[in-house]
Each structure stands twice: as C-alpha cells, then as structure tokens.
Amino acid sequence: MRPRLTLSAIALSLGLGSLGLGPPAAQAAAPAPVDKLDHALLWGRDIDQASAVLAVKLGFQVRPGRNPGGVANRYVRLADQGYLELLGITRPDPELDPGMQADQASLHGGSGARAFGLHASALDQAQADLKAQGLPVTPIFTAAADDPDGQGPGKPPRWRLFAFDRPVLSSSVFLIDYAAPRSDPASVADDKTARQHPNGxxxxxxxxxxxxxxxxxxxxxxxxxxxxxxxxxxxxxxxxxxxxxxxxxxxxxxxxxxxxxxxxxxxxxxxxxxxxxxxxxxxxxxxxxxxxxxxxxxxxxxxxxxxxxxxxxxxxxxxxxxxxxxxxxxxxxxxxx
Missing domain, CATH: 3.10.180.10 (2,3-Dihydroxybiphenyl 1,2-Dioxygenase, domain 1)
Structure with a gap:
C-alpha cells in the first residue's frame, strides 16, 4: 500500500533535478505571488536530541507532531504564524520518498535544512502566475480528508501546497496556504500557548x-x-x-x-x-x-x-x-x- 504523504513528505519529494532559467533580463519580473516566509524544514540527526537542543540550549517550546512511516516531526511555532518544522528518522527502515532520500544523501545522516516554504494566501493564482512565467509548477497537493489534525471530511483541507518539478532555487522551495484553524476555545487556547517561548x-x-x-x-x-x-x-x-x-x-x-x-x-x-x-x-x-x-x-x-x-x-x-x-x-x- 502506498503510504499517505504528509505535508513534509510531499514538500520534500518535489523539486529534484536542475533548471537553467536563463538571463534575468529576458523577462520582466511578475508581481510577487507570495506574501511572507512560512517555514523551514530542519532535519535532526536524532529528533529527541535536536528537540533537546531547541528546548534546553535555546529556550524554545517544541510541540509534538506525528510519526508517519518512521519520520517524525515536531514544531517551533511563532506568534506571526511562521515556524520551524523539525524532522527526524525514528526507525531503521523509514518510508522515505525521493525528496527525503535526496536530503538524507546530502546530509549523510546529519542535521540541516535543504527546503523551505513560502506562504501564498492566493495559492491558485500564484500557481497560475508562476506557470505563466514558464516555471515548472506541480499540481496542488492537499492534506487528506481524514488528516488527524484537520477538521474532518467535508471541511477545507488543513493545508494546500505546490512545488516545482525541477528546482527553481539552490534550495528546494514550495508555496503553501492553510485553511482557517479550529475556532473552539480549547483549540484557540492551545494554539496561543504553542506560540509562547521562554526565550521570547x-x-x-x-x-x-x-x-x-x-x-x-x-x-x-x-x-x-x-x-x-x-x-x-x-x-x-x-x-x-x-x-x-x-x-x-x-x-x-x-x-x-x-x-x-x-x-x-x-x-x-x-x-x-x-x-x-x-x-x-x-x-x-x-x-x-x-x-x-x-x-x-x-x-x-x-x-x-x-x-x-x-x-x-x-x-x-x-x-x-x-x-x-x-x-x-x-x-x-x-x-x-
């Protein structure tokens, strides 16, 4: 059975190969399709060791994520909605997609970041604009309807993103947008608490x-x-x-x-x-x-x-x-x- 891809897995599995974009003067730059930075994907040698560095040495609050296929994730969420997503392999035979395999080959089992996301509130328009610029955009991928962190079937997917069939920067990049978060009092309180850090x-x-x-x-x-x-x-x-x-x-x-x-x-x-x-x-x-x-x-x-x-x-x-x-x-x- 093909494993269900997480946001991290999809983002990391895209953007392999190389792209020659030609001289910048060949085309006028289009209006920016993104509105801010979103998050960086940070691999740890060991997710518990990296979490301890972020929490104990640096004073961040590190929030738990999931562990699909032997690749766990955790989060450092910030008040402006930006964040760091920490990734780590948790078993000897993890289910690695091609992008994860490429990252691990680059990192040789070590720590570091090779991919990041940009936020685009008008994601469909951003995809169309970049395609019109001749960039190799992928289809838009979405969180699963039964995403345990989403709002359930019949509700908008928790996240939507697209990347590129070939890299468009020296590091892999993808564009992402999110559905409105849960609005019940407990979820709002949890989210607010998650973005407060001892280091300020x-x-x-x-x-x-x-x-x-x-x-x-x-x-x-x-x-x-x-x-x-x-x-x-x-x-x-x-x-x-x-x-x-x-x-x-x-x-x-x-x-x-x-x-x-x-x-x-x-x-x-x-x-x-x-x-x-x-x-x-x-x-x-x-x-x-x-x-x-x-x-x-x-x-x-x-x-x-x-x-x-x-x-x-x-x-x-x-x-x-x-x-x-x-x-x-x-x-x-x-x-x-």
Whole structure:
C-alpha cells in the first residue's frame, strides 16, 4: 500500500533535478505571488536530541507532531504564524520518498535544512502566475480528508501546497496556504500557548540561502516575482550576496566571502538553508539564556535587522539561528553591501 504523504513528505519529494532559467533580463519580473516566509524544514540527526537542543540550549517550546512511516516531526511555532518544522528518522527502515532520500544523501545522516516554504494566501493564482512565467509548477497537493489534525471530511483541507518539478532555487522551495484553524476555545487556547517561548522568540524575519552563486539565486528569485534585491554582506559568517524582501520578511541569497563559516558549510554540505533570523522580545534575556545553554559568552553585533547575536547551533542543528531585537525598519531597509 502506498503510504499517505504528509505535508513534509510531499514538500520534500518535489523539486529534484536542475533548471537553467536563463538571463534575468529576458523577462520582466511578475508581481510577487507570495506574501511572507512560512517555514523551514530542519532535519535532526536524532529528533529527541535536536528537540533537546531547541528546548534546553535555546529556550524554545517544541510541540509534538506525528510519526508517519518512521519520520517524525515536531514544531517551533511563532506568534506571526511562521515556524520551524523539525524532522527526524525514528526507525531503521523509514518510508522515505525521493525528496527525503535526496536530503538524507546530502546530509549523510546529519542535521540541516535543504527546503523551505513560502506562504501564498492566493495559492491558485500564484500557481497560475508562476506557470505563466514558464516555471515548472506541480499540481496542488492537499492534506487528506481524514488528516488527524484537520477538521474532518467535508471541511477545507488543513493545508494546500505546490512545488516545482525541477528546482527553481539552490534550495528546494514550495508555496503553501492553510485553511482557517479550529475556532473552539480549547483549540484557540492551545494554539496561543504553542506560540509562547521562554526565550521570547516572536516572529520569523529571514531565511539565509547559501549557494556558490548568490547572483544566480537572485535571478531565480526574480523569476519567482521576488525582485528589488539589495546587495548585502554578513561578516559574521563571511558571506555576501543579496537581501530580497518577501512581504514583512526577507530572503538572503548568500555565497562565501572568503574563508569562514559560509565557505565551510558549502564545502561540507553544498547548497542549503544556512540560517534563520528571529525577532525576540528581550534580546539581552535571550542572549543570557543561550549563553547558559552553551556555557560560553556570545558576541553581539549590529546585524541586518539591528542589534543581534548568533547562536552557535551549526554543530548541533546544521543551521544557524540569529536572534535580534525588534526593529522599525522594513525588510532589507538600510542594509549595506
């Protein structure tokens, strides 16, 4: 029997192969079909170990998910509806779809992120717009009618998404939308509680996409309707590239800028989601918590979103996490290349 695919399985199973998009000047960029960042898919070497890192060392609340086919998922949900989805293999013979197999081949059983989602509230229109741009969009996939986390048969599916038959960025990307959540008092209270974190994390600010050619990713983002790139440098990881606004958030298309973290990560793991940026309510309190978790002092710096610090999570999670204070600036506003 063919296993029922979860959201993660479908998203990870799409986008294999390669795509030459041609020069960006060949077509005018379409209006952006997406309205914000949605979530990143983060593989842990072991889901309990990765959950412990997120909870104990970093101070997140990690919420349980499901375990279909020996691939479990858990969540770090944020108040702005963005989130991190943690994935981990829980048995020796997991049911891995082709995308999961490709991710595991890239990660060699280690931790890291190779895929992420963008939110599109007008998903059907976004699919049509991108197809008109000549991009290889897939059909729209939906959660099953008997999804245990949905509202049951006869109700809108909990999520709908489409991806691409061939990659359109250095990391895999998909577009997703959700049905209205359950509105009963218990579900509303549970959802509110799930988005409150001891470290004060409130919202998702940016994904850091790392490849050998940031300019190529910039051109591909323009094909997705995400134009207006601003040159940027991230000296904390020795990287340079572009900042591209996605609604209230940003995508950083980065490449190494000499020896350093970015060059090491690319050499060891290839193209990837190198990091995420998160807004926290109290930067000093978050920094003290992470310093206690890692038993080391951490340097603060003036980052792309203002005052920030970088948690030393790459060895644990294969993903860097930047915490920053609230900023009045818009995404990519005032950055310097």
């Amino acid at each position: 994390a409130r919202s998702l600010s940016a994904f850091w996409l790392l490849s050998a050619d940031a300019g190529a990713d910039k051109a591909k983002l323009e094909k997705l309707g995400l134009a207006g790139a601003v040159p940027v440098r991230v000296p904390q990881v020795a990287a340079k590239g572009y900042c591209v606004a996605v609604g209230p958030n940003a995508l950083l298309a980065l490449e190494p800028d000499g020896p350093g973290i970015a060059a090491d990560a690319l050499r060891e793991g290839g193209p990837q989601v190198l990091g995420v940026s998160l807004d926290v309510a109290d930067l000093d309190a978050a920094k003290r918590r992470v310093e206690r978790g890692y038993e080391q002092s951490l340097a603060g710096y003036d980052g792309l979103s203002g005052a920030a610090f970088l948690a030393p999570t790459r060895a644990d999670l294969g993903l860097l996490i930047e915490f920053h204070a609230a900023s009045a600036k818009g995404p990519c506003e005032g950055v310097k290349g």
